[in-house]
Amino acid sequence: MEKDSIIYVAGHRGLVGSALVRRLTAKGYTNLIVRTHKELDLTRQADVEAFFEAMRPEYVFLAAAKVGGIGANSTWPAEFIYQNLAIAANVIDASYRVSVKKLVNLGSSCIYPKLAPQPIKEDYLLTGPLEPTNEAYAVAKIAAIKLCKFYNEQYGTNFISAMPTNLYGEGDTYDPFASHVVPRLSQWGRVGGAIGFCAAVVGTTTTTTTAAPTATTTTRTTGTTTTGSGWCAPGRPYSFCQHKNFGSSAFIYHLQALFGGTHKVYERTPPC
Numbered sequence: 001m002e003k004d005s006i007i008y009v010a011g012h013r014g015l016v017g018s019a020l021v022r023r024l025t026a027k028g029y030t031n032l033i034v035r036t037h038k039e040l041d042l043t044r045q046a047d048v049e050a051f052f053e054a055m056r057p058e059y060v061f062l063a064a065a066k067v068g069g070i071g072a073n074s075t076w077p078a079e080f081i082y083q084n085l086a087i088a089a090n091v092i093d094a095s096y097r098v099s100v101k102k103l104v105n106l107g108s109s110c111i112y113p114k115l116a117p118q119p120i121k122e123d124y125l126l127t128g129p130l131e132p133t134n135e136a137y138a139v140a141k142i143a144a145i146k147l148c149k150f151y152n153e154q155y156g157t158n159f160i161s162a163m164p165t166n167l168y169g170e171g172d173t174y175d176p177f178a179s180h181v182v183p184r185l186s187q188w189g190r191v192g193g194a195i196g197f198c199a200a201v202v203g204t205t206t207t208t209t210t211a212a213p214t215a216t217t218t219t220r221t222t223g224t225t226t227t228g229s230g231w232c233a234p235g236r237p238y239s240f241c242q243h244k245n246f247g248s249s250a251f252i253y254h255l256q257a258l259f260g261g262t263h264k265v266y267e268r269t270p271p272c
Contacts, residue, residue, distance in 0.1 A: 004030055006031050009063065010035075011064030016167065033057055042090055045090045060100050062103060063106045065083075066079060066080055066084055074134075077137075088140065089147065096155055096157055103160070106161075106164060107164075113126075115128055125145075144161070145161045148161050
């Protein structure tokens with residue numbers, strides 16, 4: 001790319017997109033194009049085609065996506081598959097139609113089978129079932145990879161896909177329900193103190209208890225809900241549970257994925 005090349009970064013407000021903008025700017029690229037969702041809805045094909053025809057970018061970074069953690073993916077799978085399919089199809093096809101020189105499609109490690117051998121190799125794609133909790137998102141991301149592959153084969157384009165894995169940092173999502181586990185952990189660490197007790201709340205009939213001071217686990221006789229208690233600050237008892245101000249619902253989903261168990265109802269008692 002030349003320093004004055006027309007470069008479109010789709011999804012410039014997200015974790016990856018914002019990092020790309022910062023890096024490109026620092027490297028001296030002066031002709032970056034960005035649009036907010038309000039300015040350009042990438043799920044609308046006609047709008048995307050009109051934008052590409054008017055701006056005619058030479059290089060495209062496709063970092064735009066509907067993203068979220070386990071809770072969000074499990075709750076809104078239709079939105080995750082539709083919006084991500086539409087974004088990928090519209091941007092990739094429009095890039096071909098205006099002869100974009102190179103497109104980089106950002107994917108996700110969730111495209112690989114749930115039980116893929118470790119370390120994961122690219123050859124493991126489509127060799128087994130996906131993780132059910134984010135299957136909709138993964139299918140859309142796989143479709144985007146295949147779109148790039150087949151456009152390259154049929155039209156001679158230069159569209160490549162890269163899989164950023166386990167990203168977190170500046171520009172990440174800290175939404176109580178929609179975030180991934182690492183930003184949620186960091187948020188809990190910021191607002192609630194120590195987080196070593198967290199595993200104590202996972203499960204139905206069995207739980208994992210941490211070494212936090214006086215950490216305990218109990219199973220209620222009225223259902224399958226399990227609660228755990230530990231310490232969030234010296235001398236302050238803490239009962240881990242669902243609370244609108246702390247967003248532990250998403251956190252429970254994250255812990256379930258790590259340790260197993262069923263999320264039912266959690267109640268917060270003493271404020272921390």
